Amino acid sequence: MTAVMVITASGCSEANTGTTSSATETVVEEQKSARVSVTDTKFTVDGKELFINGVNTPWSYWNDFAGGMDEEFWDREFARMAQDNINCTRIWVNCDGESIVRLNSKGGIININEGHWTDLDKLFAIAEKYKVYIMPTLLSFDHFKASSGSVIKWQKLIQSKEYTDQFAEKYVKEFCNRYKDQEYIFGIDIMNEPDWVYENEECGKIGWDHLSYFFGKCAQTIHENSDILVTVGMGIVKYNSAKYEGNKISDEYLMEFTGSDKAFVDFYSTHYYNWQKPWFGFPCDKSPEEFGLAEKKPCLIGETHNDDEAECKMSLTDKYKSVYDNGWCGIMVWMQPSGGDNVWYSYDLTRVATNAMAEYIPDKIHPLG
Numbered sequence: 001m002t003a004v005m006v007i008t009a010s011g012c013s014e015a016n017t018g019t020t021s022s023a024t025e026t027v028v029e030e031q032k033s034a035r036v037s038v039t040d041t042k043f044t045v046d047g048k049e050l051f052i053n054g055v056n057t058p059w060s061y062w063n064d065f066a067g068g069m070d071e072e073f074w075d076r077e078f079a080r081m082a083q084d085n086i087n088c089t090r091i092w093v094n095c096d097g098e099s100i101v102r103l104n105s106k107g108g109i110i111n112i113n114e115g116h117w118t119d120l121d122k123l124f125a126i127a128e129k130y131k132v133y134i135m136p137t138l139l140s141f142d143h144f145k146a147s148s149g150s151v152i153k154w155q156k157l158i159q160s161k162e163y164t165d166q167f168a169e170k171y172v173k174e175f176c177n178r179y180k181d182q183e184y185i186f187g188i189d190i191m192n193e194p195d196w197v198y199e200n201e202e203c204g205k206i207g208w209d210h211l212s213y214f215f216g217k218c219a220q221t222i223h224e225n226s227d228i229l230v231t232v233g234m235g236i237v238k239y240n241s242a243k244y245e246g247n248k249i250s251d252e253y254l255m256e257f258t259g260s261d262k263a264f265v266d267f268y269s270t271h272y273y274n275w276q277k278p279w280f281g282f283p284c285d286k287s288p289e290e291f292g293l294a295e296k297k298p299c300l301i302g303e304t305h306n307d308d309e310a311e312c313k314m315s316l317t318d319k320y321k322s323v324y325d326n327g328w329c330g331i332m333v334w335m336q337p338s339g340g341d342n343v344w345y346s347y348d349l350t351r352v353a354t355n356a357m358a359e360y361i362p363d364k365i366h367p368l369g
Contacts, residue, residue, distance in 0.1 A: 032368050034183035036133065036229060038266050041298050043329050048367035052186070052300050052330020053320070053357045054088040055081070055350060058137075059095060060337060066099040067115020071122050077343065078130040084351040085358035087365055088133035088186050090233075090302065090332050093120060096142040097150040101171055107156030107163045109170050117178060124182045131368075133186035135269075135302075135332075137233060138172070138218075140192035146202040155204040158197075164214045168221040180226035187229030189302070190218045193271065195235035208239075208248045209257065216254035216263035229266040233302045237280050240270050241292035244280070250295060267329070268293050269302030274311050282312065284319045287327045300330035306353075307346045316353040321360055 032046045043050040060073050081089060094100045094116075102110045120136075127134045143154040157163040179185055194211050197203045219230045232249050234240040239248045247253060254263040270293065272283050283291045288299035301323060309315050314322065316333070323331045333353075335344035342348060358365045 034131070034368060035227065036186050037227070038229065038298055041296055041327075041329070043267070043298055045367045049364050050087075050329075050367050051324055051357070051361060051364040052088045052133075052332065053086060053354050053365045054090065054135075054300075054330055054332035055086050055306075055344075055354075056090045056303055056332055056334045056336075057081075057344060058090065058092045058334075058336060063095045063097075063099045065093050065116055065119040065123065066113055067119060069119035069122055071126075074123060075126050075129075078126050078132050081132050082130040085354045085365055086132060086350075088135060088330070088332065090135040090137060090189065091123070092140060092192065093123075093136045094138060094143075095140060096145070098153070101167070103150060103153040103157060105153065107153050107158075107160055109163070109166050112171060112174070117174075120179070124179060124184065127184040128182070131184065133184050135186045135189050135231075137189040137192050138175075139190065141194060141196040141200075141203055141235075142192075144197045144203040144206070145200075151204075155206065158206060158214050159210045161213065164210075164217050167214075168217045172218050172221045173225055176222055176225035176228065180228065185228055187231055187266065188222055189231050189233045189269065190215050192233045193235035194232065195239055198239070212248050212253055213257040215249055215265070216258035216260070219254060219265060220258055220260045220262040223262040223264075231265050231267050231269045231302070234268070234270050236276055237270050237272075237283075237292045240268060242294060243292040247295065265297070267298040267300065268295075269300050269332075271303035272301055273303075273305060274308055283328075284312070284314065284322050284331075285326065289327075298329040300328055300332065302332050303334050304331065306333035306335060306350050316349050317356045320353045320357050324357070324361060324364075 034045060036043050036045055036050060043052065057077060060070055100113050100116045104110050124134065144151055157167060197206050197211060198208060215232050222228060222230050234249065238244040241247055249265050251264040255261060281291060283301060293299045306316055320331055333350055335347060335350060337343055338345040
């Protein structure tokens, strides 16, 4: 991106002739790119480290972006996030079912709701306006859950290489083609908590061979068509670590299923809630490696409590600071809609923490100034 600044000087005396002349000088200044990239195990923007001082604002109402987006609501909320130094939010751009991607009975794609793209155009424009990154989440375990009207269709899609490839080509590639130049997309989260698709009967108990092929194919498509970062929002470190059941999104595992060296995630965004602590420990007072994420990638906590001070004996502000001090690249607390003036659950706790981080490491929260 470039900006042109025109400087005009007039009435300048000529030393040798005594005459005056007018001159116009055009200076081209290079604007700094807001695109997030990876350097070693850190996120960087314009060569400077970025810490994700983040939140989850997953939806205003379920399936917001199917042609009926509340633009006023999202503009207001992004303005508030910017005011409170929140530099990134995770949003589910498709919560479940066919309101966006319509499937046939075998799991093949019939069409994609054109209103979806119209809504996303508006959403990403709002993000750019307020300079707050979005991590769009494309799918969730909810697509495969018995309460979803399209559950059988989605279960069939993900168990078919043909229809997985079709989803990657018709939806993921189209997403990239439309938004590859949108610099306030931080990274694409392919699926929210696939762990439950594997573990739970109501989600089909679908094997990792199918799930990981799906992730690998989508990641491959994203990397082939854009420079946007890629992740999978794993629900528990259990399936994101060789320390436990094996890392189901490791480079080796995804490339094994797809045969492509483009099939990899750029960073890990494991989720953590306190019910997990007896089995896998508490991540906020230790490094990602100590927690079990040994592969050398940037690591952030993609979902966690914003209201558990009594249980974990650590204020939310201290939790954000401790995560940074222990080498994580960010934290994104969960805030589903709760109504009232604050809209998001426990937002008052969150804003104290995010504003404190902006004082603690200002250059890493706002690396572009």
